[in-house]
Amino acid sequence: MSISTILSIRNLSVSFKNEIGEQLAVNNINLDMRRSQTTAIVGESGSGKSVTAYAMMQLIQPPGKITSGEIIFTPAHQDSFDILQLNDNSPALYDLRGGLMSMIFQEPMTALSPVHTIGNQIMEAILTHQAIPKQAAFDLAATMLERVGIQNSRERMLQYPFEFSGGMRQRVMIAMALVCQPQILICDEPTTALDVTIQAEILALLKELKATIDISVLFITHDLAVVAQIADQVIVMNQGRILETGSVRQILNDPIHPYSQGLIAAVPGMKRQPRLDAISNDSTRHNYGVHPLIAIKGDRQVALPTPLIPAEYQL
Amino acid sequence: MSDRQLYEDLSTRRLTWLRFKRHKLALISGGFLIFIYLIAIFCEFFAPYEPNWRNPKAIFAPPQEIHFFEANGNFQFRPFVYGYSLRINPETWVREYTEDTNQKHPLYFFSEGQKYQFWNLFTARHHFISTSEGQYLHIFGTDKLGRDIFSRIVYGARISLSLGLIGVVLTLVLGVLIGGLAGYLGGRTDNLIQRLIEVLQSIPTLPLWMALSAAVPVHWSPLGVYFSIIVILSFIQWTGLARVVRGRFLALREEDFVVAARLLGASQLRIITRHLLPSFMSHIITTATLAIPGMILAETALSFLGVGLRAPVVSWGVLLQQAQNFQVIVLTPWLLIPGIFVILVVIAFNLLGDGLRDAADPYGGHQL
Amino acid sequence: MTTRNLLEVTNLSVKFPLLKRGLLSKQVGEFTAVDQVSFEVQRGSVLGIVGESGSGKTTLVRAILRAIEPSSGSVLFHGNNGTVDLCQLSHKQLMPLRTQMQMIFQDPFASLNPRMKVADIIAEPLVIHHPEQPLEHRQQVIKMLERVGLEADSLHRFPHAFSGGQRQRIGIARALILNPSLVICDEAVSALDVSVQAQVLNLLADLQEEMNLTYIFVAHDLNVVHHFCERALVMYRGAVVESGPVDQIFTSPQHDYTKLLLSAIPSLDPDIKLSPLDRNSLDLD
Numbered sequence: 017m018s019i020s021t022i023l024s025i026r027n028l029s030v031s032f033k034n035e036i037g038e039q040l041a042v043n044n045i046n047l048d049m050r051r052s053q054t055t056a057i058v059g060e061s062g063s064g065k066s067v068t069a070y071a072m073m074q075l076i077q078p079p080g081k082i083t084s085g086e087i088i089f090t091p092a093h094q095d096s097f098d099i100l101q102l103n104d105n106s107p108a109l110y111d112l113r114g115g116l117m118s119m120i121f122q123e124p125m126t127a128l129s130p131v132h133t134i135g136n137q138i139m140e141a142i143l144t145h146q147a148i149p150k151q152a153a154f155d156l157a158a159t160m161l162e163r164v165g166i167q168n169s170r171e172r173m174l175q176y177p178f179e180f181s182g183g184m185r186q187r188v189m190i191a192m193a194l195v196c197q198p199q200i201l202i203c204d205e206p207t208t209a210l211d212v213t214i215q216a217e218i219l220a221l222l223k224e225l226k227a228t229i230d231i232s233v234l235f236i237t238h239d240l241a242v243v244a245q246i247a248d249q250v251i252v253m254n255q256g257r258i259l260e261t262g263s264v265r266q267i268l269n270d271p272i273h274p275y276s277q278g279l280i281a282a283v284p285g286m287k288r289q290p291r292l293d294a295i296s297n298d299s300t301r302h303n304y305g306v307h308p309l310i311a312i313k314g315d316r317q318v319a320l321p322t323p324l325i326p327a328e329y330q331l
Numbered sequence: 332m333s334d335r336q337l338y339e340d341l342s343t344r345r346l347t348w349l350r351f352k353r354h355k356l357a358l359i360s361g362g363f364l365i366f367i368y369l370i371a372i373f374c375e376f377f378a379p380y381e382p383n384w385r386n387p388k389a390i391f392a393p394p395q396e397i398h399f400f401e402a403n404g405n406f407q408f409r410p411f412v413y414g415y416s417l418r419i420n421p422e423t424w425v426r427e428y429t430e431d432t433n434q435k436h437p438l439y440f441f442s443e444g445q446k447y448q449f450w451n452l453f454t455a456r457h458h459f460i461s462t463s464e465g466q467y468l469h470i471f472g473t474d475k476l477g478r479d480i481f482s483r484i485v486y487g488a489r490i491s492l493s494l495g496l497i498g499v500v501l502t503l504v505l506g507v508l509i510g511g512l513a514g515y516l517g518g519r520t521d522n523l524i525q526r527l528i529e530v531l532q533s534i535p536t537l538p539l540w541m542a543l544s545a546a547v548p549v550h551w552s553p554l555g556v557y558f559s560i561i562v563i564l565s566f567i568q569w570t571g572l573a574r575v576v577r578g579r580f581l582a583l584r585e586e587d588f589v590v591a592a593r594l595l596g597a598s599q600l601r602i603i604t605r606h607l608l609p610s611f612m613s614h615i616i617t618t619a620t621l622a623i624p625g626m627i628l629a630e631t632a633l634s635f636l637g638v639g640l641r642a643p644v645v646s647w648g649v650l651l652q653q654a655q656n657f658q659v660i661v662l663t664p665w666l667l668i669p670g671i672f673v674i675l676v677v678i679a680f681n682l683l684g685d686g687l688r689d690a691a692d693p694y695g696g697h698q699l
Numbered sequence: 700m701t702t703r704n705l706l707e708v709t710n711l712s713v714k715f716p717l718l719k720r721g722l723l724s725k726q727v728g729e730f731t732a733v734d735q736v737s738f739e740v741q742r743g744s745v746l747g748i749v750g751e752s753g754s755g756k757t758t759l760v761r762a763i764l765r766a767i768e769p770s771s772g773s774v775l776f777h778g779n780n781g782t783v784d785l786c787q788l789s790h791k792q793l794m795p796l797r798t799q800m801q802m803i804f805q806d807p808f809a810s811l812n813p814r815m816k817v818a819d820i821i822a823e824p825l826v827i828h829h830p831e832q833p834l835e836h837r838q839q840v841i842k843m844l845e846r847v848g849l850e851a852d853s854l855h856r857f858p859h860a861f862s863g864g865q866r867q868r869i870g871i872a873r874a875l876i877l878n879p880s881l882v883i884c885d886e887a888v889s890a891l892d893v894s895v896q897a898q899v900l901n902l903l904a905d906l907q908e909e910m911n912l913t914y915i916f917v918a919h920d921l922n923v924v925h926h927f928c929e930r931a932l933v934m935y936r937g938a939v940v941e942s943g944p945v946d947q948i949f950t951s952p953q954h955d956y957t958k959l960l961l962s963a964i965p966s967l968d969p970d971i972k973l974s975p976l977d978r979n980s981l982d983l984d
Contacts, residue, residue: 035349060892061863182752211751212919216963216975238892241965245973264969282897283967284926346859587810590766591873595824596797609814 021090022232023049023072023200028085030067030076041067041080043256046309049200049249054226054233056247056264058240058279064256065236069202072234073113074099091116091199115145118193122205124185128177134161135173138192145196160191165221183214187221194225202234207242219245240283244268252276258309262316272318272329275304347613350690357686360679367676371488375447377459378482379468382645384445385477386467389415391663392428394472394480402432411437412468425662436466472665474653483645484669490646492676494561495626499619501565502626506572507615513573514580515603521577528570536567540629544638553644560639564629568622575618579611586610613691621684624677631673647673702777705881705913706740706763711772711786713755713762732758734937735772740881745907745914747928747945749921751960755937756917760883763915764802765793776800778880798828801874805886807866811858817844818854821872828877843872846909847902864895868902875906883915888923900927921964925949933957955981 030042042064049055057065070076072087087099089112102109121127129137138157139150146153154173161169164187177185186206193201203222207215223246226233235246243250243264250267252260252275260273271277309317312329322330351357370377386392395412414434418427444461448454462468471480513524543563547556583589584607592606627647633639634648635655642649650669653659659666713733716726733755740746750756762769765785774785778799785793804810811820818840825836841851847868858866867887874882884903888896900923907914918924924931925945933941933948933956940954952958962976 035346060894212921213751213959213963213975213978216965216973217978219965219973220975239965240893241967244967244969245965268967268969278894280967282894284897284900284920284922587804587806588812590761591802591804591810591870592812592823594764594766594797594802595873596794596827597823598827601827605815606812610812 020051021048022051023090023234024088025068025072026086026088028068028071028087029083030064030071031081031083033079033081040083040256042071044084045253045256045258047251047258047261049232049234051232052230053248054235054246055249055251056235056237056243057251057253058237058243059253060238060279062255063253065253066204068253069119069204069234069236072099072200072202073117073119074102074104074109089116089200111145114141114193114198115196116198117200117202118196118198119202119204120186120189120193120206122208124182124189124209125177127189128185130177133174133176134180134188138173138188138195141192142195156195157191160195161188164188164191164194164225165217166191181214182210183217186210186214186218190218190221190225194229194231197229198231200232200234202236204236205238208237208239215242222246240268240280252279254304257306258317258319259304260316260318261309262314266314266316272312272316272325273304273320347690351686354686354689356682357690360682360686363679364676364683367488367679368492370485371492374485374489375449375455376457378479378485379458379461380445380479380482381447382483382486383478383643384482386469386473386479387477388417389428389467389469389473390477391426391475392469392473392477393663394665395469396430397438397470401435407437409437409439411435412462414466434466436462436468438462438468471668472663474663474666480650480665480668483650484647484672487645487647487650487669488672490557490640490644491627491630491648491673494557494630494646495623498561498564498568498626498630499623501561502568502572502622503615503619505565505569507576509569510573510576511580511603511607514577515584515599515607517581524573524577528573531567531570534567537632539567540564540633541636541638544633553640556640557644560630560633564626568625572615572618572622576611576615579614580607583607583610613687617684617688617691620680620687624680627673627680628677701742702782703741704739705742705777706915707773707775707777708739708763709737709773709775711736711759711762711774712770713758713767714770731937733762733769736932736934736937736939738932738939738942740913740915742880742913743907743911744930745916745928747924747931748915748917748934749919749924749931749960750934751919753936754934756934757885759934760802760885760915760917764800764883765790766802776881795828798824798877799879800881800883801877801879802883802885803867803870803874803887805889807863807870807890808858810870811866813858815857816854817856817858817861817869820858820869821876824873824877839876840872843876846875846906847872848898862895863891864899867891867895867899871899871902871906875910875912878910879912881913881915883917885917886919887916889918889920896923903927921949921960933960 025045025047027044027046028042029040029044031038031040045064045068057068059065067076067080071082076082082100085100088096089099090096097108099112102112128134135154135157138160139153142148142153142156143150148156158169158173161172166172166184166187177188180188189206207218210218219242222233225231235243237243247264250262250264251258252267252273254275260267260271260276267276268280271280304319305321307319307321309319310322310325311317311331312325313331314329316329318325318329392415397410397412399410400406413430413432414436415428416431418429419425420427439461440459441457442461443456444458446454446456460468469479469481471484473479474483509524513521540563543566544560547559551559589602589606592602597605630639630646631648631651634641634646635651637652640646640649647669651667654666654670711733712731712735714729714731717728717730719725719727736759738746748756748759758767761767763774763785769786772786776783776785776796776799778796783796785796788796818837821840821843822836825832825839829836840854844851844853849865849868849872853861853869858869861869887903888899891899903914904927906912916924916928928945930943931945931948932939933954935956941948941952941957948957949961952961959976959978959981962974965973
């Protein structure tokens with residue numbers, strides 16, 4: 017694993033139990049996150065993208081279970097370790113969550129406690145990881161709120177989540193996630209529930225933060241246009257498997273796997289067309305066959321059998 | 332058909348049953364309750380004696396042990412009990428009963444014993460368990476009049492358990508009707524009904540019940556008193572259910588599929604019966620199941636206090652009324668056995684209700 | 700002779716009373732969800748209504764169908780039996796008209812009764828409006844199923860057995876089985892995955908041709924509206940701020956809010972950077 021890889025997932029499988037039996041939500045995936053870059057996992061519902069993110073912080077609860085794999089994390093100036101080997105309740109895991117690695121979620125209202133003030137919640141995040149006096153934590157929290165674009169932060173610290181709009185709450189969540197200076201930020205569909213104008217503001221904020229703070233981001237979404245705006249690397253998932261990886265330009269301008277091609281063709285573009293190129297059957301159960309990810313030219317990977325990969329891409 | 336296809340073809344009811352089966356405790360409770368209700372239905376058959384029959388040889392007698400081995404070690408296939416030999420302690424004047432190994436009372440199953448009227452329909456003599464003429468069996472001992480506690484518990488089951496059931500049905504009808512009206516019509520009707528519920532719920536229940544109970548005419552037949560008690564208990568209980576129903580109606584009213592039905596032109600009646608009711612039936616059944624123990628406990632409490640059912644009616648509450656003083660615990664603790672049955676039944680209903688509630692909730696698991 | 704317009708909405712408003720909590724819930728003010736909206740829908744066309752949350756677009760279309768009561772205004776519907784003002788009719792008078800106007804809902808999970816079989820769900824409109832012909836219902840249901848791309852053995856299954864896209868198809872079948880002229884799609888594809896969304900949009904387009912439908916298409920995704928609709932209304936805080944042919948709105952927006960909305964749409968091209976307008980610098984009211 018090179019020094020430019022901050023996180024490496026190997027052979028990860030997560031299963032869920034329901035009335036019919038056990039089903040694999042994530043099926044033996046391998047992926048690398050590059051340091052200081054934004055990696056986007058894009059997929060539709062049931063692809064396993066959110067489950068992968070939850071697994072990274074050992075947040076999988078029954079009826080879900082991590083059945084195999086390792087997640088090797090290499091923080092700056094530290095040794096690598098396997099996150100999945102950390103024990104429940106171990107200090108190392110507590111340091112990880114919210115400290116070295118933090119997460120923002122899709123629904124800001126349910127991710128924030130409605131009975132505590134915003135200030136309290138951010139300060140809790142700080143004080144869990146740093147032993148500093150309360151006043152210092154307050155100042156730090158207020159500064160962070162200003163940083164994410166909330167004006168009059170010292171007054172707003174005393175307000176409750178219901179006094180904030182959806183976009184503001186998302187900013188608060190970002191503040192909470194970044195206040196302990198994590199090295200990895202996981203964003204689980206953070207703009208899906210927001211209006212498009214608010215989404216644009218949040219994306220602009222995230223891009224600006226990424227430019228000024230050295231942080232590696234894992235961005236989970238189903239929206240290809242958002243991926244185009246914010247990602248450096250893209251991973252395409254479907255039904256628990258990775259189908260294709262590459263840079264954002266490679267995947268969006270030049271997709272190889274038929275699923276990726278279909279996904280892009282299905283997005284209504286900016287021009288009026290009589291029909292969209294829909295993926296033929298109801299793609300929720302479309303079977304692309306199981307193929308390992310093969311490395312191809314341009315530092316990309318695709319899960320197709322070699323005969324189906326156009327010659328100019330093959331190594 | 333694959334497993335998945337079988338699963339997809341199941342109706343909600345079948346799915347609920349499958350989920351319910353996974354709760355072992357709830358299943359066991361369900362089985363236990365069916366067993367107890369069967370005993371209550373056939374109580375004349377299961378009890379060896381009539382509830383008011385007295386055995387003058389056994390006043391405040393302790394439970395008899397069932398033996399398979401004689402005193403000299405012989406094994407006997409047919410179980411038996413020993414009769415009592417009574418000695419009155421000269422110093423404390425307390426009755427002391429010991430086993431008299433000379434009196435062997437063998438137990439007979441499914442054979443003739445005391446005559447009884449089965450549900451007042453016909454006369455019969457066969458009992459599940461009995462002894463021969465002149466001999467006696469008191470598995471749970473006797474009370475101060477020499478009446479067999481075990482028989483009285485069995486007969487009492489019929490009254491206590493049926494009262495709970497019928498009471499809940501009445502509560503259901505009132506609760507669903509009134510709560511449904513409030514939730515569906517909304518506005519002023521809803522307001523009025525809610526205020527009424529609040530007033531009713533703020534009245535202290537026990538004193539209210541006692542007052543209403545005292546108002547029941549003394550000369551009414553036991554059956555009349557029985558039904559009055561049911562009405563009195565339901566008088567308050569329906570409010571809780573009505574609130575739940577109202578809440579569900581309010582929530583369901585705005586569900587897309589209900590709006591869709593309205594836009595299709597469905598009549599109010601069709602919407603209520605076809606769309607709203609089926610959706611919260613499982614909720615209601617669960618709430619009702621959890622309300623039954625409340626009813627049983629309420630009747631028990633009232634009768635225990637002497638303002639509920641009265642002799643000669645036998646219910647578990649009436650039985651417990653005999654156990655009101657301290658001497659009971661020390662000298663004749665077997666009089667408290669009806670309490671154990673109350674506890675068991677209440678626990679069983681609660682476990683069953685929990686199981687039903689978990690099974691009926693389709694989103695109980697993790698949704699990702 | 701059929702008119703050019705199928706629907707004419709004039710000064711439609713929907714106001715909700717704000718209640719003070721008390722023993723008797725006194726009204727202390729009102730909230731205007733839809734503010735004097737007027738527009739026309741031509742027969743056979745597709746009109747898009749686009750706006751963000753709180754714009755009032757869903758309230759507007761539900762008020763048109765009288766699922767919510769409008770406070771004032773008129774909705775002229777030029778139906779098969781002449782012209783009526785939907786706002787003036789009682790619910791009983793509306794009943795026969797319901798066969799001519801239907802709605803497809805956003806949430807594929809909530810819009811179907813989970814305890815009814817698919818066959819019953821789709822047949823319900825027939826049962827309500829043509830109860831005297833029960834034998835023909837089944838035939839019509841099967842035909843409708845095929846038309847929306849579902850297999851005939853879906854009939855005896857329950858909604859939970861189907862995916863989101865398939866459930867939307869069931870909802871479409873239910874809405875169209877009575878051959879309405881006006882179909883309102885209330886964010887009908889917003890909750891679907893992108894690939895499924897494409898299929899459903901194609902299906903809606905095909906059905907429009909086959910059955911001569913007029914659509915009002917409510918959405919918050921501008922790209923979808925651009926793709927699917929001919930004309931569009933842009934709503935902001937209950938009012939229509941811009942209307943016109945879709946291409947015109949997109950290439951030369953007039954109102955500041957439309958400009959803001961358009962600037963916020965991310966492009967699929969990674970080299971075209973998103974540069975949203977600053978909301979505060981615009982005059983939005």
